[in-house]
Amino acid sequence: MSHTPLLTHRRAVLKGGxxxxxxxxxxxxxxxxxxxxxxxxxxxxxxxxxxxxxPRSDAPVLPFDGDITALWYHRLDPRWxxxxxxxxxxxxADTLFVLEQLARTRxxxxxxxxxxxxxxxxxxxxxxxxxxxx
Amino acid sequence: xxxxxxLTAAVFxxxxxxxxxxxxxxxxxxxxxxxxxxRDAYSLFWDEPEERxxxxxxxxxxxxxxxxxxxxxxxxxxxxxxxxxxxxxGYGGSAPAYSGSVVLDLKRMDRVIxxxxxxxxxxxxxxxxxFDMYRHLQSRGSRLWIDVPDPGxxxxxxxxxxxxxxxxxxxxxxxxxxxxxxxxxxADGEILRTGMGALPGAQTWQQYRYGFGPYLDGLFxxxxxxxxTKMGFWLFPQPEAYFTASINLPRYDDLPMLVDTIGExxxxxxxxxxxxxxxxxxxxxxxxxxxxxxxxEGAEMDRLARETGLPCWSARLTFYGPEQVIRAQWAYxxxxxxxxxxxxxxxxxxxxxxxxMERIHKPSFGIPSLEMFAMGARSAHNPNPTDGHFWFSPIxxxxxxxxxxxxxxxxxxxQRLDIPVLLFSPPVxxxxxxxxxxxxxxxxxDPARNQHLRAAVKELIRVCADHGWGExxxxxxxxxxxxxxxxxxxxxxxxxNERIKDALDPNGILSVGxxxxxxxxxxxxxxxx
Numbered sequence: 001m002s003h004t005p006l007l008t009h010r011r012a013v014l015k016g017g018x019x020x021x022x023x024x025x026x027x028x029x030x031x032x033x034x035x036x037x038x039x040x041x042x043x044x045x046x047x048x049x050x051x052x053x054x055p056r057s058d059a060p061v062l063p064f065d066g067d068i069t070a071l072w073y074h075r076l077d078p079r080w081x082x083x084x085x086x087x088x089x090x091x092x093a094d095t096l097f098v099l100e101q102l103a104r105t106r107x108x109x110x111x112x113x114x115x116x117x118x119x120x121x122x123x124x125x126x127x128x129x130x131x132x133x134x
Numbered sequence: 135x136x137x138x139x140x141l142t143a144a145v146f147x148x149x150x151x152x153x154x155x156x157x158x159x160x161x162x163x164x165x166x167x168x169x170x171x172x173r174d175a176y177s178l179f180w181d182e183p184e185e186r187x188x189x190x191x192x193x194x195x196x197x198x199x200x201x202x203x204x205x206x207x208x209x210x211x212x213x214x215x216x217x218x219x220x221x222x223x224g225y226g227g228s229a230p231a232y233s234g235s236v237v238l239d240l241k242r243m244d245r246v247i248x249x250x251x252x253x254x255x256x257x258x259x260x261x262x263x264x265f266d267m268y269r270h271l272q273s274r275g276s277r278l279w280i281d282v283p284d285p286g287x288x289x290x291x292x293x294x295x296x297x298x299x300x301x302x303x304x305x306x307x308x309x310x311x312x313x314x315x316x317x318x319x320x321a322d323g324e325i326l327r328t329g330m331g332a333l334p335g336a337q338t339w340q341q342y343r344y345g346f347g348p349y350l351d352g353l354f355x356x357x358x359x360x361x362x363t364k365m366g367f368w369l370f371p372q373p374e375a376y377f378t379a380s381i382n383l384p385r386y387d388d389l390p391m392l393v394d395t396i397g398e399x400x401x402x403x404x405x406x407x408x409x410x411x412x413x414x415x416x417x418x419x420x421x422x423x424x425x426x427x428x429x430x431e432g433a434e435m436d437r438l439a440r441e442t443g444l445p446c447w448s449a450r451l452t453f454y455g456p457e458q459v460i461r462a463q464w465a466y467x468x469x470x471x472x473x474x475x476x477x478x479x480x481x482x483x484x485x486x487x488x489x490x491m492e493r494i495h496k497p498s499f500g501i502p503s504l505e506m507f508a509m510g511a512r513s514a515h516n517p518n519p520t521d522g523h524f525w526f527s528p529i530x531x532x533x534x535x536x537x538x539x540x541x542x543x544x545x546x547x548x549q550r551l552d553i554p555v556l557l558f559s560p561p562v563x564x565x566x567x568x569x570x571x572x573x574x575x576x577x578x579x580d581p582a583r584n585q586h587l588r589a590a591v592k593e594l595i596r597v598c599a600d601h602g603w604g605e606x607x608x609x610x611x612x613x614x615x616x617x618x619x620x621x622x623x624x625x626x627x628x629x630x631n632e633r634i635k636d637a638l639d640p641n642g643i644l645s646v647g648x649x650x651x652x653x654x655x656x657x658x659x660x661x662x663x
Contacts, residue, residue: 048508066508067503067504067505067508068504068507068508069502069503069504069505072504073265073269077265094507094508095507095508097175097507098287098504098507101175101221101287102287104171105219105241105261105263109171129160130160131160
């Protein structure tokens with residue numbers, strides 16, 4: 001049995017402009033390109049590696065500066081303990097590695113990743129187990 | 135799905151059927167995508183045939199499920215590799231030491247069973263991380279501290295069993311020494327409780343660790359003998375204050391006296407935090423204080439000290455306790471160094487103010503952190519971050535002469551063998567009365583580079599052993615090489631471990647090969663060596 005596919009049944013239908021994804025901002029990466037059809041519930045952006053435009057989104061945008069500890073501890077981990085919640089991010093590979101390890105404990109996985117410029121990576125972490133499918 | 139070596143697919147399928155019945159189908163993972171999650175991200179065998187990979191993984195939620203899984207594996211000889219959270223990166227991570235093992239992932243067993251404020255203790259399951267425990271204590275307004283490693287994302291039990299350490303006071307910063315009482319599932323599925331836990335009705339499981347008769351807990355440190363499902367720990371009552379200050383000595387020849395005297399002060403409980411040795415003259419110009427350069431000859435170091443006006447050596451003492459007690463302790467400590475100068479760094483009153491919280495080294499205050507990952511990231515100072523690292527960590531004599539000799543010989547050997555070194559620590563004193571050198575050595579996703587590295591590090595292990603320096607812990611690639619160096623009386627330590635292994639785990643299913651202890655059936659086949 002594989003539990004790694006994206007398990008976001010509740011909102012797996014592409015809703016075009018209604019998505020919480022970044023629309024075609026000239027300076028921001030397109031989220032639909034790496035996670036088509038997926039509603040992103042929040043974005044984390046490492047300002048150290050992505051000082052450019054923040055996503056224009058109905059979903060919360062959570063910027064931080066290098067050290068993910070406080071953001072993960074106060075915002076992400078409490079949310080990851082409950083079902084659902086798809087997280088998009090632009091960080092360095094180091095931070096993504098840390099979040100990938102932490103997500104695994106909460107039965108979540110990186111379902112998409114794409115290198116951007118200068119060490120930044122764009123990614124999506126989503127539920128990867130039936131027990132937390134939204 | 136791969137099949138563990140020596141088993142038929144039918145037998146393995148039968149074991150998995152029984153395991154699924156015990157834990158639920160959704161908690162048994164067998165696809166390549168699932169088992170790949172258990173790869174050691176810092177493996178020295180990455181993408182080589184020797185890489186240690188899981189055949190499957192299972193995540194039980196209760197001790198009863200652990201027992202059922204163990205019995206299913208024991209009945210069929212299925213190798214089983216328990217992990218707590220698998221974050222022991224640099225020492226193996228979540229990958230099994232023996233390829234084809236079923237990883238027993240205990241992350242769902244994440245209950246804080248008890249916190250006893252009066253006794254200053256807790257009981258936890260293996261999935262409880264330091265962050266989990268910190269959150270638990272904070273949410274209840276506890277005045278107890280945990281001692282945390284850095285980073286603090288791992289399991290309290292897993293870190294203690296692997297002999298991890300932290301940064302606060304004795305005895306808390308030695309995580310195995312700070313435990314009191316264990317619950318262990320043995321290879322046949324029986325449950326053992328150690329210490330006073332063996333006495334039904336005892337209310338002293340987390341008070342007196344020794345129980346009656348031989349002390350068994352050590353059998354489960356860095357072990358292949360059982361699956362720890364509960365562990366008690368002593369917690370540190372939040373002190374009133376924290377203070378750190380340095381003793382600076384001008385001459386190269388001062389180091390032996392400095393190390394001896396701070397050892398005497400520590401052993402007499404004049405200070406209780408972790409001491410640190412540094413060299414202001416060698417670290418002049420903002421060099422990384424965790425990367426100790428090769429120590430020059432005495433005349434050269436004294437010349438540098440004279441020219442720069444910087445001391446050759448510095449020892450940082452750390453105190454936790456009431457402020458008036460700390461001040462008296464520090465005054466006494468200073469009196470023992472009549473030729474020294476002193477630097478007082480910080481007196482922090484506790485609990486921490488928000489402003490202090492932003493500027494302190496969090497692990498020194500029992501606060502888990504992930505900050506170190508941000509420090510290793512790509513930057514102008516670090517344009518080519520590595521694919522990970524492993525730790526090389528020999529125990530060296532706790533003397534000034536011992537530190538200088540180990541620093542020079544290991545530095546020179548690394549250079550001769552072309553071993554790159556990311557960090558080369560000063561002597562670390564997480565463990566009372568001992569010095570450890572801790573080196574971070576980079577690994578890559580390049581088999582050729584890793585092959586060179588493995589051969590070179592095995593030679594480094596031999597060189598250290600020739601000088602009497604032995605690793606206290608190592609990456610799985612070197613478990614056998616390090617165990618080989620503990621060779622007194624024809625390797626009696628390994629042979630006794632094997633006898634115990636054969637008695638407690640006769641089918642040889644648990645943590646096969648871990649720390650160089652192999653079950654009889656594989657010893658007879660030559661093991662993996």
